[in-house]
Amino acid sequence: MGRIKLLPAEVASKIAAGEVVERPVSVVKELVENSLDAGATEIRVELVDGGKKLIRVQDNGSGLSPEDVALCFKRHATSKIRAEADLERIATLGFRGEALASISAVSRVTLKTSDGSGEKGYQVEREGEKLLRFIESAFPRGTMVEVRDLFFNLPARRKFLRSDRSELSLVVQFVTTMALAFPGVKFVLVNNNKEIINCPAVTSVGERVYQLFGKKVLDNLMSLDYEEESYRISGLSSRPFSGRLDRQHQFFFVNRRPVKDRMLTAALTQAYLGILEKQKNPEGFIFLDIPFEQVDVNVHPAKAEVRFRDPQKVFRLILRAVDMAAREESLAKPILVDEEKPEADATWLEGKETSSPGRDAIYKQEAGLGSSEAKTLLVPGGEPARFKPGVIAEAVSKKEAAPIKVLGQYLNSYIIAVSDEAVFVIDQHNAHERILFEKFRQLEDQRAWTSRQMLFPSVIDLTPKQQLAYQEMQSELERLGFRLEPMGGLSFALKEYPDVFQEAEASAILLSLLEEEEGGKFQSRREKILATMACKAAVKAGQVLTAEEMDFLASELFASGTPGLCPHGRPVVIQLDRSRIERTLGRQPE
Template identity: 40%
Template sequence: MGRIKILPEEIASKIAAGEVIQRPESVVKELVENSIDAGAKNITVILKDAGKTLIQVIDDGCGMSEDDAVIAFERHATSKIQTYEDLENIKTLGFRGEALASIAAVSQVEMKTRTADEELATLVKIEGGKLIEVSKTSHPPGTSISVKNLFFNTPARRNFLKSNHTEFKHAYEAFIRFALAYPEISFEFISDDEQIAKFEACDFETRIKQVFGEKFFETLIPVKEKTEYISIYGYTSKPEFSRKTKSDQFIFLNRRYIVNRSINHAVYNAYEHLIDKGSFPSFILMLEIDPRHVDVNVHPSKLEVKFEDESGVYNFVRAVVKHSLSQFNLIPELTLESTGEIKIQPSTNLSEIKHRLITLTEPMKEKIQKEQQYSLELITSSFPEAKTGTELDVKKVEKISREIESAIITAQEEKSDESITFMQVHNKYIIAQIKTGLMIIDQHVAHERILYERALDSLNSNSPFTQQLLFPQTIELTPADMAIVKELKDYLENLGFDLRIFGKNTVILYGVPPEVKQGAEKKILQEIIDLYKENSNTDPELTPRENLAKAFACKTAIKAGDKLTPEEIQVLIDQLFLTRNPYVCPHGRPIIIKISIEELDKRFGRT
């Protein structure tokens, strides 16, 4: 007997299912795609135990005959494509013929389906990929598929599922993506017998308002351009409403939700100098392109795509978004007497800039030019070797930074110098003269380190300190965010948040930790939730405790630009040197940089 054998069909089907069905969200995605391809006008998604016990999708689409209903569960059974030419011109969401077979292989499935010209519906029951029953039953035109006990026959996969709150969040986010892409369809989402969301059929703009609310819609500007090769429409946020996380970013290609770093980067690039580094715009962009110019058959999840002309699509998206921003006077124009009209893209908050033409005298022109070059001159004058011709050599600057960082001092030793005095520079950095040179501290990351260790201590000791609010505040959250609050409620209370869950998506805030800035309670709680979500995606190994501590520290720490009194600076430094690690912030950025007296002497040509 040879060593190589053909796998039994049962094992092969389970392996294949693992590529398509990874969690309840995958089932929701595949079934809703089938409903949309079937021409449904009303789609209902029902979950129990976040989909672990039951996932049911009901639609009023075209339905299936008995023969089609049975064969639909076979691998590679599809009505979407017939020939290789069809594969190059895909216009449906599903086409691989693997979804139903994969779902049936790892669950107990019951399907009821009926076409409009039939009196009775077909009932099909399948368990672990084996056909159990085919019979007739009553059911309105359309299809209802119930998926019970997902991964019941692959317990290892079931054990890898996350908490109910996490699985619910993923499933609901998939539901939202379909709702945005197909506003002409009515969608309903029910979880544990509670209606979470219901969106009536409407136009694209109204659907955005239904999902995110009127206030969110007011922060958006329209994006629209049509060419023979590619078209785009949708919305992107005004620069002043950029966020610190990448949430609320949606890209749809021919109404299929995709993940594409190139397009994301094109959007960010269009905002060049309009938003601060580390901030991200929100956007909902719908791209339309001939299916023959794109490959959606890259991965079974169909989230990744490959364009025939990647650079062309990148440049198109970047140009259109940039044009949309300029159309709304978000980039102010300045007129110079001697040279005519120039454009300056501000790096400050756009709400503080008046959008008008200004006639400048020659001295004012020189002043503006000097301010624009200030940062570049500061670096190149201090480190001449960082300049190559007229361009700033980024690699050389990074090398110099690493050399300086490698000379970080033992902070406690330097702190013991009795003559030490501190000065705040640009409301961002704290500089001190020490016996071996200069010490520079980033005030934001220093405070972040202090709050991070304090948060961990609070979470470990269960001894919170809460500052009660004079008037309780009501916060409306999305169902996905509410799931996170429910999951983290005990942790949030240990940090000092006194909150009550009221209704489906409402939280009432009675008290906050003393570190939360007065008047910003709602904003900071929302930002903590957003950053917690982003951290979960970028670093899945983070424990909820560490993740929450990081998010809390980042969002409640003093910011670059906050002016501090001498007393506040002293307290900040004292608290920093009491931490367990005063050198690096929770995200790995340096807190302290030292420039030695020898380095300064060298820069000034002293021997």
């Protein structure tokens, strides 16, 4: 005789319920997920005795129609998926149609709801498997589910519940997690009439972290935002050199679903190798948004785990996201500014008036340009009197606006300067190049180039390619003050040169202009010519500078208002902010 018997439906449903509902927090989880799936913007969770006696979740979501109320407690009744194919791309938190059935199998449940169509609402009361009541009853749009006496009919399970306090603390942790996942939703958690969490809707994870963890935690976080092929990583994680001794602030959300995943934790840990002290762990509030079909959420009875189609990719993206953000955040970061838009090439060639008088006036006043005296200032060369003392004094007096003090030169290439708020490392070549470029632009705008006769005309040989380039650029070059005379064959004599340069360097500068390749990042040939001249004329790395010259470079650079990039796009200054220095060295800012 066969020994196998089908279990009575009641027993079977209790077993199934046990998979979904393990303790009060499981009920809270299912009900809150339903509220979120219903589009609620406010969710209130009330408990009595850590949820053992009562769990009540109320939302302002879509509510249920009377037909749905009649069905929602049935096993496998769901509005969220329709067919097997839908399992491939689940966009909601729930999808099995099991939660309400399971909860009602092991407790006394009351559901009140209204979908806002008409005045009416509905109320259902159930006990275990039994329907006690289904009546009309006025209710505002939304849903409230009350769950009393969890496991009243499953004494074995009830015995395994822990103290009120520890059941409560699981719920606190869960509501905290959901509140992080949905900053736009207001969450309230109350136990025995005492409010434990109350966070009104906000617009960013950062604000939510602030509401739940406070300013200190938020201050130690940096934002992540990295996207690659339809995968996106966003959220917040520890700034370099911060972190915590425990791992409590590590939250991962996959398409807003909180998940626990060893791979994700490992990725975060690895991402921080070398940027945190050894004993510290990174904090992470990390959101992965990935195509729904790239992740399987149907792998765990409580939906707490997911399976990625391409785990290596996720791992790599987390490393990358943290790496990018950490670079941005790193102790020393270059000052970057937007490049001013240069005028179009054509206007310049046509010789139209393009300069703005306002800008010119300011410039003249500031730098004294246009006067013959000031021009010497632009002459860098290797000679001792590279910068005229009078002009240096003028430039230095501008320091009042942003007092910058030069401390000295490092490796004969970098100027170290300080202000009250930061330490600056200035690349002397890039800085000078930037300054000269600005001035050359001004000369252009003012049509103020003047040329000088060579005392000893130098003879240069131009390759056919260079000759071609010369023919193309002749009018621009002559406008700048270069004048070449053919001497037969490859030879040309340089007769005149722009007087912002030294005679000795004039032919080298001309040759480099003729060597320039087409294209590049410059918007016009004019910009490119000016940049090349600035580069060639600027002091070089490795060149010893006098204190006055360093003062001049630093103050001119900061007075220019665009110290960020050299004309070729390289950074000019690294700035170490005082607040970063103090934070890194563990000092409280005053």
